[in-house]
Amino acid sequence: PHLSMHALDGLVFEDVPLNAIADAVGTPTWVMGAGTLRARYRRLAGALRDAGLAPSIHFAVKANDHLAVLRVLAAEGAGADVVSGGELRRARAAGIPAAGIVFSGVGKSRDELHLAVTEGIAHIAVESAEELDVVSDVAVAAGRTARITLRVNPDVDAGTHEKITTGLSTNKFGIAYARAADLYARAAALPGLHPLGFSVHIGSQIVAMGPYRAAFARVADLVRAVRARGLSVGLVDCGGGLGIRYRDEVEGAPMALAGAIRAELGDLDVRLAIEPGRWLAGPAGVLLSRVILRKAGQDGLPPFLILDAAMNDLARPSLYDSWHGILPLSARDAVQPVESVNVVGPVCESADSFATGRMLPRMGDGAAVALLDTGAYGMVMSSTYNGRPLAAQVLVDGGRWSVIRARQPVESLWAADRVPDWLAPQPV
Numbered sequence: 453p454h455l456s457m458h459a460l461d462g463l464v465f466e467d468v469p470l471n472a473i474a475d476a477v478g479t480p481t482w483v484m485g486a487g488t489l490r491a492r493y494r495r496l497a498g499a500l501r502d503a504g505l506a507p508s509i510h511f512a513v514k515a516n517d518h519l520a521v522l523r524v525l526a527a528e529g530a531g532a533d534v535v536s537g538g539e540l541r542r543a544r545a546a547g548i549p550a551a552g553i554v555f556s557g558v559g560k561s562r563d564e565l566h567l568a569v570t571e572g573i574a575h576i577a578v579e580s581a582e583e584l585d586v587v588s589d590v591a592v593a594a595g596r597t598a599r600i601t602l603r604v605n606p607d608v609d610a611g612t613h614e615k616i617t618t619g620l621s622t623n624k625f626g627i628a629y630a631r632a633a634d635l636y637a638r639a640a641a642l643p644g645l646h647p648l649g650f651s652v653h654i655g656s657q658i659v660a661m662g663p664y665r666a667a668f669a670r671v672a673d674l675v676r677a678v679r680a681r682g683l684s685v686g687l688v689d690c691g692g693g694l695g696i697r698y699r700d701e702v703e704g705a706p707m708a709l710a711g712a713i714r715a716e717l718g719d720l721d722v723r724l725a726i727e728p729g730r731w732l733a734g735p736a737g738v739l740l741s742r743v744i745l746r747k748a749g750q751d752g753l754p755p756f757l758i759l760d761a762a763m764n765d766l767a768r769p770s771l772y773d774s775w776h777g778i779l780p781l782s783a784r785d786a787v788q789p790v791e792s793v794n795v796v797g798p799v800c801e802s803a804d805s806f807a808t809g810r811m812l813p814r815m816g817d818g819a820a821v822a823l824l825d826t827g828a829y830g831m832v833m834s835s836t837y838n839g840r841p842l843a844a845q846v847l848v849d850g851g852r853w854s855v856i857r858a859r860q861p862v863e864s865l866w867a868a869d870r871v872p873d874w875l876a877p878q879p880v
């Protein structure tokens with residue numbers, strides 16, 4: 453909806469022709485749409501409101517951690533879901549109040565917990581019996597009370613890619629369902645802890661509501677069981693995971709998620725929270741790249757379009773075999789006859805491939821393309837493998853655009869290297 457093809461301007465994102473950005477900033481370049489982010493946030497919040505729910509919404513910072521992105525969402529009312537001290541400090545640096553921050557993650561260091569406790573964040577999701585003792589310890593040492601939830605592993609299959617499934621008992625995440633009620637009682641008895649309720653997150657890129665309903669139903673049973681013991685439960689954090697349409701999936705609908713939450717948790721009389729990442733940010737970003745070279749395939753096989761973006765920039769296809777749409781930026785390229793091509797990057801690995809046998813309009817050297825739906829788990833997962841600096845980042849906002857992070861200067865790749873002085877001096 454926020455991308456359109458124009459006869460003169462080519463591919464336009466919100467109101468900005470992407471060619472103008474590719475020409476001015478070079479490629480590869482990540483582009484985020486502020487208007488798109490706002491529109492998606494409002495759709496999600498609106499669907500929940502229409503269902504009579506008013507959960508606090510904590511954007512999963514891991515999906516896209518740029519300060520400008522966090523700022524756009526914070527202005528809409530979002531808090532943050534963080535998984536490290538680094539993300540916590542980043543969220544604070546973006547101006548998100550501590551009271552809007554939740555902290556989950558399977559291994560939090562004492563330093564990170566100390567930071568969370570002294571900042572006074574909304575809650576820490578505790579993921580094991582062992583961690584419960586550490587949080588109590590850290591809070592007591594700091595002279596504070598830590599607000600916590602217990603993250604339950606509901607042993608529900610989210611029906612998504614195995615590498616982004618988290619709610620199975622074989623996964624490392626969360627507290628075994630059968631132990632959760634006892635542990636909640638223990639949390640209530642330990643010093644320095646204020647248990648608020650439960651968290652659950654079963655995975656990412658979930659497009660069917662069945663697994664959500666099953667997980668929420670188990671949490672609801674747990675809340676009732678714990679209350680029956682005379683303990684108070686005031687909060688359920690429903691996690692993230694809502695999926696988007698990359699190819700032909702049906703996008704996870706906010707209305708359907710709202711319905712699932714209301715059906716299973718609606719009459720529990722608890723405050724609710726959610727932690728969406730991908731659904732908000734994914735479709736709000738594209739990665740611009742150019743064809744370095746069109747290389748003929750062997751023996752009549754499809755040609756290779758070798759892009760200047762690679763797996764070090766966008767890791768998802770090499771990690772999860774994920775599919776991302778690819779569109780030419782120029783209107784002239786867009787109307788060429790389609791052909792089957794292999795779209796790859798220049799990194800020295802066969803895994804550095806974006807698409808195999810993809811039907812695309814015929815493009816040659818220098819043609820610019822957009823890789824779609826890369827606003828979540830894109831830039832944040834980049835590395836500098838193969839001596840490739842981190843790509844530039846741009847924010848469009850309606851008709852305006854601005855570079856929000858310059859391309860990394862190549863010298864900075866080795867600027868922090870220190871060569872021990874017993875090694876031979878540098879040859880000149």
Ligand code: LLP
Binds near residue numbers: 616657691692727772
């Ligand atoms: N809450 C918790 C506790 C999480 O672990 C995650 C994501 C989220 C919220 C946000 O989930 P979302 O709404 O974005 O699905 N790199 C992978 C995705 C990893 C997701 C990890 N946890 C990918 O590119 O598909």
